[in-house]
Amino acid sequence: MTASLSAPPPALELVDATRVFTRRRGLFKTAGKAVRAVDGVSLTIRAGETLGLVGESGSGKSTLGRLALRLVEPTSGRLLVDGRDVTGVSKAEMQAMRRDIQMVFQDPYGSLDPRVTIGQSIAEPLKVHGLWDGDGPQKVAGVMSLVGLDPSHADRYPHQFSGGQRQRIGIARALTLDPKILVLDEPVSALDVSIQAQIINLLQRIQRERGLSYLFIAHDLAVVRHVSHRIAVMYFGKVVEMAERDNLYRRPLHPYTVSLLAAVPIADVRMRNRRRTSVTMGEIGSATNVPPGCRFHPRCYRARLVAATGGVPTERSGDALLPRACLIDQPELRSCGGTDRVACHFPETPETRSEVATAVLQDIGYPPIRPIPL
């Protein structure tokens, strides 16, 4: 995907978006520690494009998805839909804007009212927006067919459907208003593998037919690779890498991206002998206690390697010797040649790639490994 010269405005744009949550604690509800769930994120999604958003739980990816619909209000920053700034618009105007941007949730059961037939659930957005008219039932039948549901099942209840079918209902409901953008928050994570592929194919077909833009939030890097044109990697509220799909998997720049790729178990017999592929230590930790400097430094293999190699000012942090820069300076998202951007003092560029990253890339098939013969 390359932008054409006379590029139309992006379908969706976030500029320096930040959301701070303050937990009130204790008897007197005094302000607790603030959590910057999304911290100065800028990104764009072009028309017809899928932007994948990956990161561990606690990275802020779901909050970012909700910011895009203003289901969560930004503390600062701007939100543009189709080039129009909708950051400060009234609730009523925002409601109208939501015709263009809809959300699909991970758990279709949790987002469907068990006492309402699925036909009514799918029709509800039309009614809320005052668009229910004589064509309503036909529109409902139309989107049901589009997502592979039998329109004659409109009078059934959610419990009468399987998990995969319920996710089709969730997608149908998001499509009723003919939106331009879908925010998909882990849309296939709760589904069985045999059903995941059906839903992924469905989403891709709808995108091709209707020119929709997707913000696809997921933790499964193989799924994200399959559906995305570009991918943003989040860590503790910040985008740490933003890259074209093939680049992210072949030339990952951020040590955190390398660590995520290293952790993906690959369904291949070759993996049997490669047991030790986890290169990141420990867990993401609490968002109330974000480390200073680069927020990834306590878990970063690369920082330790760079410090051990010498040539940069270092400092001791607990048991580890780390480059001083990683402990003190927060790296900005910047280009290191090409369109891809990374927020790291010592990115894994092809010229400086560590043996760890090289090994991980070999493991995940770059250079490509033989597929399983079937």
Add this chain to the structure above:
Amino acid sequence: MPNHPMPNLHPVAPAAPIAPATAPRPVALELRDLTTVFPGDDGPVTVIDGVSLAVRAGGTLAVVGESGSGKSMTFLSALGLVATPGRVRRGEVRIDGTDILHQPPERLRRLRGAVISMIFQDPLTALNPVFTIGEQIVEVLRAHQRIGRAAARARAIDLLARVQIPDPVRRVDDYPHQLSGGQRQRVLIAMAIALSPRILIADEPTTALDVTVQAQILDLLADLQAETGMALVLITHDLGLVAKYADDVAVMYAGRLVETGSMEEVFTRPRHPYTRALFRSIPRLDGPVDEELPAIEGQPPNVARLPPGCAFEPRCTVGRGRADCCTRRPLPLAGDRSGHRSACFHEDLPDRKEAAR
């Protein structure tokens, strides 16, 4: 945030051979023809249908299948933990050659934990929120062993260190909510291995966790196995984990086994059309991206209304509409001397979906 040691900088160094090249180790757990039924509107529903499996000491058996395929229910049945009104209708569960299924409940309770133990998917619901993790581990120890409080507490701290909880002397007094998801799962593992069981059943132990933590938890289980010779049953839907950690694989569909064999055999030469379709349908980090995924069409069947023949037949791109034998009665597992077995008559026939690609 705890400080971390240097990372392992040689991730591709092959792991030490898991099994010594000697005679195969003894079977630790064997299920024979295990069958479990639940009452249904139209008579009993068979949710587990004649499952026979074996795990060797020190070995790892992965059980894969979709939700509702019976993979968890098989091992709940084996441990005598099927909730009423369900019941095991027939079969045997043999540990060291003795059938444990027909033991008195008190004896079975003592076997659970001490000889065979199970960890579940959701660590938050499996821990009691009003007791510290130390108290919960001590309770497990004291329920099975004659051990004083102080000694049990010391042992609890050892166990927490064993599962790599940082600063175990302090964390032993933490409540479950003070721990992260990965740490809670480690505590459950600590409780499960407290009595040094010979068999550990891990039911989707990392499904609720991030991939980075998942690898750490499973490496930990593999280390424990290498040290103690514990047999591990890994119930999972993640074929990547199977490739990385399993010696043997059992594939379940609609309460029945459809394929069993060594991991290498099943991954390089999958036989049953369901197994083959499953492999095709997962997106891979090194797979093609600009084409549709070869999905398995249709829905998994309702076990209360299974067709008379092969349960996969309605979704099968090999046998569907091809032969009566698929629709007449379910097929037993059959195979060669390598131990690779599958429940299909037509595994040598071309797959129409494969041919179309």
